[in-house]
Amino acid sequence: xxxxxxxxxxxxxxxxxxxxxxxxxxxxxxxxxxxxxxxxxxxxxxxxxxxxxxxxxxxxxxxx
Amino acid sequence: xxxxxxxxxxxxxxxxxxxxxxxxxxxxxxxxxxxxxxxxxxxxxxxxxxxxxxxxxxxxxxxxxxxxxxxxxxxxxxxxxxxxxxxxxxxxxxxxxxxxxxxxxxxxxxxxxxxxxxxxxxxxxxxxxxxxxx
Numbered sequence: 001x002x003x004x005x006x007x008x009x010x011x012x013x014x015x016x017x018x019x020x021x022x023x024x025x026x027x028x029x030x031x032x033x034x035x036x037x038x039x040x041x042x043x044x045x046x047x048x049x050x051x052x053x054x055x056x057x058x059x060x061x062x063x064x
Numbered sequence: 065x066x067x068x069x070x071x072x073x074x075x076x077x078x079x080x081x082x083x084x085x086x087x088x089x090x091x092x093x094x095x096x097x098x099x100x101x102x103x104x105x106x107x108x109x110x111x112x113x114x115x116x117x118x119x120x121x122x123x124x125x126x127x128x129x130x131x132x133x134x135x136x137x138x139x140x141x142x143x144x145x146x147x148x149x150x151x152x153x154x155x156x157x158x159x160x161x162x163x164x165x166x167x168x169x170x171x172x173x174x175x176x177x178x179x180x181x182x183x184x185x186x187x188x189x190x191x192x193x194x195x196x197x198x
Contacts, residue, residue: 024135024136025135025136025137025138025139026071026136026138026139028138028139028197029136029137029138029139031197032138032197033138037196037197038138038141038197040137041137044137
Protein backbone atom coordinates (compact mmCIF):
# COMPACT_ATOMS: atom_id res chain seq x y z
CA UNK A 1 0.00 0.00 0.00
CA UNK A 2 1.39 3.39 -0.99
CA UNK A 3 1.69 6.08 1.66
CA UNK A 4 2.86 9.64 2.28
CA UNK A 5 4.48 8.86 5.62
CA UNK A 6 7.95 9.98 4.57
CA UNK A 7 6.58 13.32 3.33
CA UNK A 8 4.57 14.00 6.51
CA UNK A 9 7.53 12.95 8.63
CA UNK A 10 9.93 15.19 6.70
CA UNK A 11 7.56 18.16 7.06
CA UNK A 12 7.91 17.86 10.82
CA UNK A 13 11.62 17.11 10.71
CA UNK A 14 11.15 13.80 12.50
CA UNK A 15 13.45 10.86 12.01
CA UNK A 16 12.08 7.31 11.78
CA UNK A 17 13.25 6.81 15.35
CA UNK A 18 11.34 9.94 16.49
CA UNK A 19 8.15 8.70 14.86
CA UNK A 20 8.67 5.20 16.28
CA UNK A 21 8.97 6.66 19.76
CA UNK A 22 5.76 8.68 19.36
CA UNK A 23 3.91 5.60 18.07
CA UNK A 24 5.49 3.31 20.72
CA UNK A 25 6.68 0.88 18.05
CA UNK A 26 10.12 -0.12 16.77
CA UNK A 27 12.02 1.88 14.15
CA UNK A 28 11.85 -1.22 11.91
CA UNK A 29 8.06 -1.00 12.05
CA UNK A 30 8.10 2.61 10.86
CA UNK A 31 10.55 1.71 8.09
CA UNK A 32 8.47 -1.29 6.97
CA UNK A 33 5.29 0.80 6.86
CA UNK A 34 7.00 3.73 5.14
CA UNK A 35 8.49 1.54 2.41
CA UNK A 36 5.10 -0.10 1.82
CA UNK A 37 6.32 -3.53 2.87
CA UNK A 38 3.98 -3.76 5.84
CA UNK A 39 0.42 -2.49 6.02
CA UNK A 40 -0.47 -1.22 9.49
CA UNK A 41 -3.62 -2.28 11.29
CA UNK A 42 -6.55 0.13 11.36
CA UNK A 43 -5.83 1.24 14.97
CA UNK A 44 -2.20 2.05 14.05
CA UNK A 45 -3.31 3.83 10.87
CA UNK A 46 -5.69 5.99 12.95
CA UNK A 47 -2.89 6.66 15.43
CA UNK A 48 -0.65 7.82 12.57
CA UNK A 49 -3.39 10.02 11.14
CA UNK A 50 -4.04 11.63 14.53
CA UNK A 51 -0.32 12.20 15.06
CA UNK A 52 0.03 13.98 11.71
CA UNK A 53 -3.34 15.74 12.19
CA UNK A 54 -4.65 14.39 8.92
CA UNK A 55 -6.89 11.61 7.61
CA UNK A 56 -6.03 8.00 6.82
CA UNK A 57 -6.92 8.71 3.16
CA UNK A 58 -4.33 11.50 3.04
CA UNK A 59 -1.70 9.19 4.50
CA UNK A 60 -2.48 5.95 2.68
CA UNK A 61 -3.59 5.10 -0.81
CA UNK A 62 -4.72 1.71 -2.07
CA UNK A 63 -3.34 2.41 -5.57
CA UNK A 64 -0.95 -0.29 -6.75
CA UNK B 65 25.60 -2.39 13.18
CA UNK B 66 21.99 -1.41 13.67
CA UNK B 67 21.05 -2.31 17.24
CA UNK B 68 17.50 -1.89 18.49
CA UNK B 69 16.78 -1.86 22.23
CA UNK B 70 14.48 -4.66 23.38
CA UNK B 71 10.97 -3.57 24.20
CA UNK B 72 9.33 -4.54 27.50
CA UNK B 73 7.46 -7.52 26.04
CA UNK B 74 10.65 -8.96 24.50
CA UNK B 75 12.52 -8.44 27.79
CA UNK B 76 9.81 -10.29 29.73
CA UNK B 77 9.72 -13.05 27.08
CA UNK B 78 13.52 -13.43 27.19
CA UNK B 79 13.48 -13.63 31.00
CA UNK B 80 10.63 -16.18 31.12
CA UNK B 81 12.18 -18.27 28.37
CA UNK B 82 15.55 -18.21 30.18
CA UNK B 83 13.83 -19.37 33.40
CA UNK B 84 12.05 -22.18 31.51
CA UNK B 85 15.29 -23.33 29.84
CA UNK B 86 17.18 -23.20 33.17
CA UNK B 87 14.46 -25.35 34.75
CA UNK B 88 14.71 -27.69 31.76
CA UNK B 89 18.45 -28.18 32.38
CA UNK B 90 17.88 -28.74 36.12
CA UNK B 91 14.96 -31.16 35.59
CA UNK B 92 16.85 -33.03 32.87
CA UNK B 93 19.84 -33.43 35.19
CA UNK B 94 17.56 -34.70 38.00
CA UNK B 95 15.80 -37.16 35.66
CA UNK B 96 19.04 -38.51 34.17
CA UNK B 97 20.70 -38.78 37.60
CA UNK B 98 17.69 -40.52 39.15
CA UNK B 99 17.37 -43.05 36.32
CA UNK B 100 21.11 -43.80 36.47
CA UNK B 101 21.47 -44.01 40.23
CA UNK B 102 18.04 -44.17 41.85
CA UNK B 103 16.36 -46.79 39.65
CA UNK B 104 12.88 -45.29 40.14
CA UNK B 105 9.78 -47.36 39.49
CA UNK B 106 6.02 -47.01 39.38
CA UNK B 107 4.43 -43.58 39.37
CA UNK B 108 7.70 -41.90 40.41
CA UNK B 109 9.38 -43.18 37.25
CA UNK B 110 6.63 -41.65 35.13
CA UNK B 111 6.85 -38.32 36.97
CA UNK B 112 10.64 -38.22 36.59
CA UNK B 113 10.41 -39.17 32.91
CA UNK B 114 8.09 -36.29 32.06
CA UNK B 115 9.84 -33.82 34.40
CA UNK B 116 12.10 -32.29 31.65
CA UNK B 117 9.07 -31.91 29.37
CA UNK B 118 7.27 -29.62 31.83
CA UNK B 119 9.50 -26.55 31.18
CA UNK B 120 9.28 -27.32 27.46
CA UNK B 121 5.49 -27.11 27.62
CA UNK B 122 5.83 -23.98 29.79
CA UNK B 123 8.06 -22.38 27.15
CA UNK B 124 5.28 -22.85 24.58
CA UNK B 125 2.98 -20.97 26.96
CA UNK B 126 5.71 -18.29 27.30
CA UNK B 127 5.57 -17.79 23.53
CA UNK B 128 1.78 -17.48 23.69
CA UNK B 129 2.02 -14.91 26.50
CA UNK B 130 4.62 -12.96 24.51
CA UNK B 131 2.39 -12.82 21.44
CA UNK B 132 -0.40 -11.47 23.64
CA UNK B 133 1.86 -8.86 25.24
CA UNK B 134 3.76 -7.68 22.15
CA UNK B 135 2.28 -4.29 21.26
CA UNK B 136 4.43 -3.77 18.16
CA UNK B 137 2.31 -5.41 15.47
CA UNK B 138 5.16 -5.53 12.93
CA UNK B 139 7.51 -7.33 15.33
CA UNK B 140 4.66 -9.69 16.31
CA UNK B 141 4.00 -10.33 12.63
CA UNK B 142 7.69 -11.18 12.02
CA UNK B 143 7.67 -13.64 14.93
CA UNK B 144 4.45 -15.31 13.75
CA UNK B 145 5.74 -15.60 10.17
CA UNK B 146 9.00 -17.18 11.40
CA UNK B 147 7.12 -19.56 13.72
CA UNK B 148 4.72 -20.67 10.96
CA UNK B 149 7.60 -21.33 8.55
CA UNK B 150 9.44 -23.18 11.34
CA UNK B 151 6.37 -25.34 12.09
CA UNK B 152 6.16 -26.20 8.39
CA UNK B 153 9.87 -27.03 8.16
CA UNK B 154 9.74 -29.16 11.33
CA UNK B 155 6.67 -31.07 10.12
CA UNK B 156 8.28 -31.58 6.70
CA UNK B 157 11.58 -32.86 8.09
CA UNK B 158 9.99 -35.14 10.71
CA UNK B 159 7.48 -36.54 8.19
CA UNK B 160 10.18 -37.26 5.59
CA UNK B 161 12.43 -38.77 8.26
CA UNK B 162 9.54 -40.82 9.63
CA UNK B 163 9.01 -42.50 6.26
CA UNK B 164 12.75 -42.99 5.82
CA UNK B 165 12.81 -44.76 9.19
CA UNK B 166 9.80 -46.85 8.17
CA UNK B 167 11.35 -48.20 4.98
CA UNK B 168 15.13 -47.80 5.32
CA UNK B 169 17.77 -48.50 7.97
CA UNK B 170 18.37 -44.84 8.83
CA UNK B 171 19.20 -43.62 12.37
CA UNK B 172 16.20 -43.17 14.69
CA UNK B 173 15.14 -39.60 15.41
CA UNK B 174 14.16 -39.28 19.07
CA UNK B 175 10.97 -37.25 19.50
CA UNK B 176 12.46 -35.03 22.20
CA UNK B 177 14.74 -33.60 19.49
CA UNK B 178 11.74 -32.17 17.61
CA UNK B 179 11.48 -29.20 20.00
CA UNK B 180 15.09 -27.96 19.63
CA UNK B 181 14.76 -28.63 15.89
CA UNK B 182 11.73 -26.32 15.80
CA UNK B 183 13.64 -23.54 17.58
CA UNK B 184 16.62 -23.96 15.25
CA UNK B 185 14.21 -23.48 12.34
CA UNK B 186 12.68 -20.43 14.10
CA UNK B 187 16.17 -18.92 14.24
CA UNK B 188 16.85 -19.54 10.55
CA UNK B 189 13.35 -18.45 9.48
CA UNK B 190 13.53 -15.25 11.59
CA UNK B 191 16.67 -14.22 9.74
CA UNK B 192 15.08 -15.03 6.36
CA UNK B 193 11.80 -13.25 7.16
CA UNK B 194 13.68 -10.14 8.38
CA UNK B 195 15.64 -10.05 5.12
CA UNK B 196 12.38 -9.46 3.26
CA UNK B 197 11.84 -6.18 5.13
CA UNK B 198 15.33 -4.68 4.72
